[in-house]
Amino acid sequence: MEKLVSINEGKEVDFKTDENGVIRCRGRVCVPDVPELKKMILEEGHRSGLSIHPGVTKMYQDLKKLFWWS
Numbered sequence: 761m762e763k764l765v766s767i768n769e770g771k772e773v774d775f776k777t778d779e780n781g782v783i784r785c786r787g788r789v790c791v792p793d794v795p796e797l798k799k800m801i802l803e804e805g806h807r808s809g810l811s812i813h814p815g816v817t818k819m820y821q822d823l824k825k826l827f828w829w830s
Contacts, residue, residue, distance in 0.1 A: 763775070763783075764777075764783065767783060774786050775790070784828070785828035786828070788825065788826055788827055788828040789826060789827050789828065790827075790828045791827050791828070791829055793829075798829065801823075801827065802823070805823055
């Protein structure tokens with residue numbers, strides 16, 4: 761909550777709140793430190809029809825570009 765106040769006051773340079781209220785760090789979605797939420801996001805990516813071979817780190821790199829893990 762303190763981070764959100766700092767963002768709204770303009771004290772956080774790298775963090776912004778978009779028009780939907782989503783917090784982003786340099787354009788990437790910020791995911792709260794909630795293990796269940798992180799697991800759900802990663803599992804959804806692996807279950808998608810665009811999933812790739814498990815031994816490849818490309819999916820991790822793609823997710824890393826989209827999400828900032830707090």
